[in-house]
Amino acid sequence: MPAYIALLRAVNVGGTGKLAMSDLREMCEAIGFTHVRTYIASGNVVFESRLGEAAVRQQLEARLEAYAGKPVGVLVRTAEELAAVLKANPFGEAAPDRTVAIFLDTPPAADALSGASGVNSEEMALGPREIYVHYPDGIGKSKLKIAAAKNGTARNMNTVAKLLEMAQA
Template sequence: MPVYIALLRAVNVGGTGKLPMPELRDMCEALGFTHVRTYIASGNVVFESRLAEASVKKKLEQSLEAYAGKPLGVVVRTATELAAVQQGNPFPAAAPDRTVAIFLDTPPPADALDNVSGQDAEEFRLGAREIYVFYKDGIGRSKLKIAAAKAGTSRNMNTVAKLLEMAQA
């Protein structure tokens, strides 16, 4: 059975995007997903489902909207796709906590990196359905804005590695 990783946008432990991870697990199980596991309180969930990726995304987004009363974005990857994200990291020697993959639903446009603002020491590259960013001076200090990344959600390479480990277990 396929293993999926769902990455939720705008989810945190407090404030407007609050979604406790036990509730996310229950939601996924109610949708018929099995072997559901969450990782840290920022909307990362690993599970199995016989459904196609698009159906998984649609069902989860519908359930999240019913819960939150507003649309919450979800990006879904298979375990194989997440492994490709990790292997495709163009900054393998960089600190994994300063390197992120911004996950998108579709391939980024070829000109996605032409219209960035606030760039200082950051480096970025396009992936299959990701934009990779290395924040040399740290994410917290960065003013970088990538318009093409607006609909995506980012995870650092430590989180990508942990989610992949969970998906392959």
Template sequence: MPTYIALLRAVNVGGTGKLPMADLRAMCEALGFTSVRTYIASGNVVFQSRLAAASVKKQLERSLEDYAGKPVGVLLRTAAEMAAVLAANPFASEPPERTLAIFLDTAPSADALEKASGQGTELIALGTREIYVYYQDGIARSKLKIPAAKNGTARNMNTVATLAQWAAER
């Protein structure tokens, strides 16, 4: 049975989109997902489902919208895809807490980096359906704006590594 990782956008960040992880687990279980496990309070959930990825995403987004009263974006990866994101990190030698993968539904456009603004000491690279960013001076000081990341959601490489490990254990 396929293992999926769902990454929710704008959940429990800055006081918006409050969603207790116990509620997220219960929601996933009510959808028939199995071996459901959440990681930290920012909307990360690993589970198994016999459904195809498109169906999983659609059902989870519908349930989240019913819960929240507004759309909640879901970025979905399989266990193999999450492992590939970790392995493809071009900044693997940098501190993982300062290196992010911004997850997207589709491949970033070839000119995504050219359209970025406010770049200082950050390093940016394109992935398959991700944009990698290393924030040398920390994300709080950054003025970097990446229009291609508007509908994505970011996770630091510590989180990516944990989610990849959990998914591999299923």
């Protein structure tokens, strides 16, 4: 059975989108997902399902909207796709806690980075359905805004590696 990783947008970040990870696990189990595990309180869930990626996303988004009373964005990757994201990280020599993959639903446009504002020391690169960003001075000090990333969700490389480890277990 395929292993999936679901990444929720704007959950338990900055006081918005409150969601207990125990509630998220229960929602996933109610849908019929198996071997459900969450990682940290920012909306990361690993599970198995016979459903395809689109159906997994649709069912989880519907359940989350019923729970929250508003849409909650969900980005889904298979374990194989997450392994490819980690392997393709163009900033592999950089500190993993200062490098993120911004996960998107669709491939970013070739010019997705040209409209970025607030660029200082950050480095950016495009992936198949990701935007990679290295923040040498730390993400907390950055003023970087990437319009193409508006509907995405970012995870640092430490989190990506841990989620992959969980999905492969």
